[in-house]
Amino acid sequence: MIPALQVPGRWGVPERDFADAMAHAEASAFLARESEYMDSRRFSEWAELVDESFRYLVPVPVTPDNPLSPPFDPECLLLDESKASMIQLWFRRYEKGMYEIAWGENPPVRLRHFVTNVRVRGTDDENVYDVRSNVLLIGVRQGDAPAFLSAERFDLVRRTDTGLRLLRRIAILDETLLAFPQVRAML
Amino acid sequence: MSLIETAPRFAVSRRIYNDENIHHAELERIFRRSWLFVAHESEIAEPGDYVTRRLGIDRVIVTRDEEGGIRVLLNSCRHRGTRLCRADRGNTSHFRCSYHGWTYANSGELRGVTFQPEVYGRDFDKSRFSLFSPPHVDIFQGLVFACWDPEAPSLLEYLGPMAWYLTTVLGKFDDGVELIGVPARTLIHANWKSESENLSGDGYHTPVTHATAFELGLFATKSDLELLGEVSGPRFTGRTADCGNGHTMRIQRLPLNTPRPAFHGYPEELWEQIERNLTPAQVEVQSCLSVGHGTVFPNFSFLENFKTSVDGPGRHARYIRITLRYPLSATLTEVVWFGLRPRGASEEWQRLSRLGYLRTNGPAGMFEVDDLENFVSISQAHEGNVSRDFDFTLEGGLHGQAAPAALGWPGDVVDGDRTERTIRAFLLRWHDLMEGNPSQSQSVTVSHGR
Numbered sequence: 001m002i003p004a005l006q007v008p009g010r011w012g013v014p015e016r017d018f019a020d021a022m023a024h025a026e027a028s029a030f031l032a033r034e035s036e037y038m039d040s041r042r043f044s045e046w047a048e049l050v051d052e053s054f055r056y057l058v059p060v061p062v063t064p065d066n067p068l069s070p071p072f073d074p075e076c077l078l079l080d081e082s083k084a085s086m087i088q089l090w091f092r093r094y095e096k097g098m099y100e101i102a103w104g105e106n107p108p109v110r111l112r113h114f115v116t117n118v119r120v121r122g123t124d125d126e127n128v129y130d131v132r133s134n135v136l137l138i139g140v141r142q143g144d145a146p147a148f149l150s151a152e153r154f155d156l157v158r159r160t161d162t163g164l165r166l167l168r169r170i171a172i173l174d175e176t177l178l179a180f181p182q183v184r185a186m187l
Numbered sequence: 188m189s190l191i192e193t194a195p196r197f198a199v200s201r202r203i204y205n206d207e208n209i210h211h212a213e214l215e216r217i218f219r220r221s222w223l224f225v226a227h228e229s230e231i232a233e234p235g236d237y238v239t240r241r242l243g244i245d246r247v248i249v250t251r252d253e254e255g256g257i258r259v260l261l262n263s264c265r266h267r268g269t270r271l272c273r274a275d276r277g278n279t280s281h282f283r284c285s286y287h288g289w290t291y292a293n294s295g296e297l298r299g300v301t302f303q304p305e306v307y308g309r310d311f312d313k314s315r316f317s318l319f320s321p322p323h324v325d326i327f328q329g330l331v332f333a334c335w336d337p338e339a340p341s342l343l344e345y346l347g348p349m350a351w352y353l354t355t356v357l358g359k360f361d362d363g364v365e366l367i368g369v370p371a372r373t374l375i376h377a378n379w380k381s382e383s384e385n386l387s388g389d390g391y392h393t394p395v396t397h398a399t400a401f402e403l404g405l406f407a408t409k410s411d412l413e414l415l416g417e418v419s420g421p422r423f424t425g426r427t428a429d430c431g432n433g434h435t436m437r438i439q440r441l442p443l444n445t446p447r448p449a450f451h452g453y454p455e456e457l458w459e460q461i462e463r464n465l466t467p468a469q470v471e472v473q474s475c476l477s478v479g480h481g482t483v484f485p486n487f488s489f490l491e492n493f494k495t496s497v498d499g500p501g502r503h504a505r506y507i508r509i510t511l512r513y514p515l516s517a518t519l520t521e522v523v524w525f526g527l528r529p530r531g532a533s534e535e536w537q538r539l540s541r542l543g544y545l546r547t548n549g550p551a552g553m554f555e556v557d558d559l560e561n562f563v564s565i566s567q568a569h570e571g572n573v574s575r576d577f578d579f580t581l582e583g584g585l586h587g588q589a590a591p592a593a594l595g596w597p598g599d600v601v602d603g604d605r606t607e608r609t610i611r612a613f614l615l616r617w618h619d620l621m622e623g624n625p626s627q628s629q630s631v632t633v634s635h636g637r
């Protein structure tokens with residue numbers, strides 16, 4: 001298994017109890033801000049919320065042959081991005097002088113995140129939280145009907161002097177046959 | 188008019204990207220006749236391993252039986268037709284139907300009938316009810332193909348010279364290649380042919396469709412090239428090979444002079460294997476490869492790509508990808524994406540190669556986002572009643588094509604890769620089959636001098 005995909009509480013890995021209500025309120029506000037920046041394509045502000053070591057991982061979803069196995073392939077990824085790769089290969093395509101030739105982003109797929117069921121737990125590092133949430137992502141390409149992707153997110157969030165920072169995001173997709181205008185999306 | 192005219196000009200009906208009647212005819216005349224890729228051998232390495240796929244649109248189980256043989260079985264119970272296997276993959280020696288419990292060995296033979304003496308009598312002959320399966324299944328370079336047509340030629344005959352080119356991609360490592368995990372699957376609102384044609388060898392779209400990839404450093408820049416060797420010219424050079432039966436390939440080379448073959452993007456410890464396992468002419472295909480891709484008619488494509496700075500400046504890698512398309516309707520296609528890796532390469536290099544694949548030509552890669560928009564919009568533009576009555580032209584590369592000096596490459600090879608000759612070859616094969624002429628065509632020569 002790709003080590004990063006071994007998340008506590010799932011597939012045999014033990015987990016901690018919930019953190020307090022204050023931590024939940026803080027984490028929820030952080031996730032809401034992060035989605036706001038992404039959905040409104042305020043990418044430079046989004047990047048400020050993200051740690052330099054950020055990794056974004058989405059494993060390939062699979063229908064396994066038994067209910068005990070995870071619904072993804074633990075060795076195989078669909079998305080594997082860093083902060084640098086997102087800035088260079090995703091966000092720069094929206095810049096002036098670039099978007100005219102970035103055919104897939106012009107017009108852009110309109111994205112809307114609906115983030116719920118935020119759960120916060122501590123980790124071995126007292127400054128790092130294990131923050132989980134459910135996400136429903138709606139994508140609208142041009143005049144097409146909206147498309148949906150739902151996933152469970154496993155984030156690590158670090159407390160710093162200047163606020164919370166996203167360290168890592170794993171998104172476990174519910175759908176195995178991906179019917180979304182672009183699979184290239186931050187869940 | 189006929190759907191494709193070759194004279195006085197090469198014209199193709201726009202109807203073929205958005206017409207359900209044509210789609211139904213394709214299922215019968217093309218997908219029932221052609222050899223179709225179903226799986227990579229490494230997915231079903233052990234007895235009992237299986238994956239579920241489609242042949243055309245028909246659901247099948249691809250499994251390795253207890254004797255080690257590969258079986259392709261229609262995923263439908265012989266009793267009342269229930270789908271037998273619901274998972275994407277697994278391991279089992281038997282498939283048991285969820286409806287009345289008929290049980291089949293993974294060779295396809297019916298082994299158990301629930302309450303048989305009471306319901307069907309003791310003399311019920313189970314041997315009459317093996318799972319349906321295509322008459323031909325064969326493997327080439329780890330690729331499992333199957334064909335429903337009892338009259339079909341052998342897989343090797345069907346592939347013709349394409350087998351030689353597939354070997355350059357898949358047959359160059361001592362321990363072969365394997366699939367990374369499971370394939371990803373996407374559903375796209377496009378006709379299945381659009382991507383087959385594009386990957387058949389369309390080097391013409393790259394500078395425009397993928398313009399940002401040049402801007403963002405994914406194509407070797409002059410300074411990247413200078414670090415790799417002696418730069419031989421300003422432009423990447425390309426060739427296309429027409430292998431007959433609708434199979435074609437495009438090979439683009441980095442503009443480098445090298446004293447000996449160089450396989451940039453692979454770790455140097457693999458270079459010696461590549462030279463040893465390929466013939467000198469095949470090494471020539473691989474050396475300084477920028478990109479190689481092709482389509483095995485109708486719905487299988489492969490791509491081997493060298494991309495630069497995929498994980499920061501100077502971090503270059505090659506990767507190999509297979510895509511397979513299920514033609515669900517005239518405007519709906521399921522794409523199955525297989526990332527492959529050489530067995531025995533270091534973890535560190537594998538990670539870089541995987542990042543290269545995922546960020547460029549993976550299902551969420553930058554190239555795919557731009558390509559997909561084209562494919563979807565072709566089908567959408569032909570929702571129109573009138574627009575479908577027109578045709579489009581496909582004459583790129585018909586003038587002044589030069590065959591390269593003797594290279595020893597099989598098939599009909601032409602210099603230059605900004606051409607539509609591979610798409611013509613694909614569509615001419617398509618047309619032959621649609622017109623009910625299944626005969627094996629040799630390398631298509633219509634593209635010469637017409």
Ligand code: FES
Pocket residue numbers: 264265266267268269284285286287288289
């Ligand atoms: S349908 Fe399969 S046993 Fe009846």
Ligand SMILES: [Fe+2]
Pocket residue numbers: 385392393396397554558
């Ligand atoms: Fe492309």
